[in-house]
Amino acid sequence: MTEPAFDALLDARGLSCPLPLLKAKLELNRLASGDVLKVLATDGGSQRDFAAFARLAGHRLLHESVETGVYGYWLQKA
Known part of the structure; x- marks a missing residue:
C-alpha cells in the first residue's frame, strides 16, 4: 500500500x-x-497513544507504518 499524501510533517523522533x-x-x-x-516518532508507546487520541478527538488515523524503529502516523483533522 502506498502512503497517503499529507499537508504537514511533524518529526517527533x-x-x-x-x-x-x-x-x-x-x-x-x-x-x-x-x-x-x-x-514520525520513535517511542513505541506512540502506537497506542495515537490510535486513542484520534478516536477520542474525532480525527481519522488514515495510515500507520513501522520501519526500522520509526513509527509513522497519518492523521486527518476532523
Missing part, C-alpha cells in the same frame, strides 16, 4: 511520551479541517 502526541495536537490545531498531518 527521539521524543518520549507524551511529547509526540502533544506536539501533534498543537500542529493539528494549525491545520484546516480535512488536512493530513504525518507524524
Whole structure:
C-alpha cells in the first residue's frame, strides 16, 4: 500500500511520551479541517497513544507504518 499524501510533517523522533502526541495536537490545531498531518516518532508507546487520541478527538488515523524503529502516523483533522 502506498502512503497517503499529507499537508504537514511533524518529526517527533527521539521524543518520549507524551511529547509526540502533544506536539501533534498543537500542529493539528494549525491545520484546516480535512488536512493530513504525518507524524514520525520513535517511542513505541506512540502506537497506542495515537490510535486513542484520534478516536477520542474525532480525527481519522488514515495510515500507520513501522520501519526500522520509526513509527509513522497519518492523521486527518476532523
